[in-house]
Amino acid sequence: MITTIFLLISILLALAQFYKISFNIRAVASLVIGVAFGIILRLLNQNSGDDTLHSLLNLVSDTYISLLKMLIIPLVLTAIIHAIVNLRHHQGSYLIKMVTKAVVIILLLTGISAVIGGMVGSWMHIGFGMSFSGALNTPEAHSLVDTITGMLPSNPVTAMADNNVIAVVIFAALIGFATLKLHQQEKEIAAPFISFIHSAFFVAKKLANMIIALTPYGVFALMTQMTLDHGLTTLMQMINFIAAMYIAMLIVIVMHTILITLSGVNPIHYYKNVWRALLVAFTTRSSFGTLPVTMDALGNRLKLSESVSNFTPSIGATIGMNACAGIYPAMLVVMTLTIMGEPITWQIILLVGAINMIASLGVSGIPGTAFIAAGVTFATLGLPFNIIALVQGVDPIIDMGRTATNVNGVMTTAVITDRTTR
Numbered sequence: 001m002i003t004t005i006f007l008l009i010s011i012l013l014a015l016a017q018f019y020k021i022s023f024n025i026r027a028v029a030s031l032v033i034g035v036a037f038g039i040i041l042r043l044l045n046q047n048s049g050d051d052t053l054h055s056l057l058n059l060v061s062d063t064y065i066s067l068l069k070m071l072i073i074p075l076v077l078t079a080i081i082h083a084i085v086n087l088r089h090h091q092g093s094y095l096i097k098m099v100t101k102a103v104v105i106i107l108l109l110t111g112i113s114a115v116i117g118g119m120v121g122s123w124m125h126i127g128f129g130m131s132f133s134g135a136l137n138t139p140e141a142h143s144l145v146d147t148i149t150g151m152l153p154s155n156p157v158t159a160m161a162d163n164n165v166i167a168v169v170i171f172a173a174l175i176g177f178a179t180l181k182l183h184q185q186e187k188e189i190a191a192p193f194i195s196f197i198h199s200a201f202f203v204a205k206k207l208a209n210m211i212i213a214l215t216p217y218g219v220f221a222l223m224t225q226m227t228l229d230h231g232l233t234t235l236m237q238m239i240n241f242i243a244a245m246y247i248a249m250l251i252v253i254v255m256h257t258i259l260i261t262l263s264g265v266n267p268i269h270y271y272k273n274v275w276r277a278l279l280v281a282f283t284t285r286s287s288f289g290t291l292p293v294t295m296d297a298l299g300n301r302l303k304l305s306e307s308v309s310n311f312t313p314s315i316g317a318t319i320g321m322n323a324c325a326g327i328y329p330a331m332l333v334v335m336t337l338t339i340m341g342e343p344i345t346w347q348i349i350l351l352v353g354a355i356n357m358i359a360s361l362g363v364s365g366i367p368g369t370a371f372i373a374a375g376v377t378f379a380t381l382g383l384p385f386n387i388i389a390l391v392q393g394v395d396p397i398i399d400m401g402r403t404a405t406n407v408n409g410v411m412t413t414a415v416i417t418d419r420t421t422r
Contacts, residue, residue, distance in 0.1 A: 038227025
């Protein structure tokens with residue numbers, strides 16, 4: 001019976017698409033229906049009894065996320081090369097300025113976000129009355145040299161197979177610069193490759209549009225699965241920590257909005273055009289998986305320059321991350337110090353902000369990597385890793401907001417970079 005209802009809802013979503021009901025309406029409706037359906041199933045105690053339903057949910061959600069991830073390498077590779085090659089009629093200084101600004105802005109936003117997270121956590125006294133339960137092994141430490149060499153594309157094919165996006169970005173940038181150099185010297189030889197990249201990029205974009213059209217189905221399955229697995233009980237167990245995280249993320253998004261406004265972009269116009277990317281980020285919990293939608297929002301909807309709209313999301317999925325590498329580790333530090341009975345001072349909060357800003361280099365945009373960023377901060381400060389055991393149960397709920405905040409930070413960076421580099 002429950003499985004039949006799931007199939008009927010899926011058919012209704014398909015009919016809505018067939019009759020050309022607005023994508024926006026279908027996407028929002030699928031989110032609301034997914035949450036409501038999940039709550040009803042929990043009330044009926046169906047969270048573990050219907051294997052067919054779980055199989056269908058896994059099939060739809062995993063297929064959607066896999067298709068989004070499938071786009072990452074071909075889209076990033078062709079987008080970066082295409083963006084750089086298209087600069088052959090511009091001054092080289094533009095690209096240098098654009099890359100430098102994008103990296104500096106996203107790192108600064110991450111550091112500021114960490115300070116905000118520390119302040120909110122301290123203000124809300126997260127961790128008060130709690131104690132450590134269980135312990136986790138300290139993650140293997142990686143030196144700065146290891147981190148940097150891990151970013152380099154020693155084997156481009158391996159980098160693509162491992163979804164090492166930052167290595168692919170560097171490889172694509174080198175190919176782009178080599179093509180520019182060849183174009184200056186031998187235009188006729190460079191022309192076929194430029195034409196190929198141009199065609200490949202637009203084929204990748206067309207494929208992205210086809211997969212983005214499946215968003216309502218993926219959102220419905222993901223939200224049903226999330227609500228079914230975690231419900232409201234897990235929420236209540238750490239309501240103060242969850243509330244503190246979402247308050248801090250809301251403040252960071254307000255900061256993004258102010259910066260967007262100061263850059264000369266109407267915030268209503270901005271959010272009207274980027275909300276799809278935020279929705280996909282919220283439901284998939286993957287900055288990588290959101291890349292195609294983010295690029296579409298920046299390039300096709302906000303009409304930012306092609307270089308900025310392709311480069312910034314690609315690099316922003318591997319460094320920075322306002323929530324995962326900024327707010328979250330800072331919040332965990334405050335919680336740990338509170339549990340240990342240690343004072344939380346301005347100096348500590350500012351130090352955590354600086355550490356997180358540097359530690360965010362090379363953070364990967366897939367679910368669960370917030371723990372890696374937190375591990376670097378904890379190792380630097382010499383704090384016990386036990387605190388991670390306390391928040392694992394609610395992490396999927398927090399990670400939805402974290403990913404949306406990360407993506408909004410990347411798009412804010414793109415807007416500022418575009419407006420100040422033209």
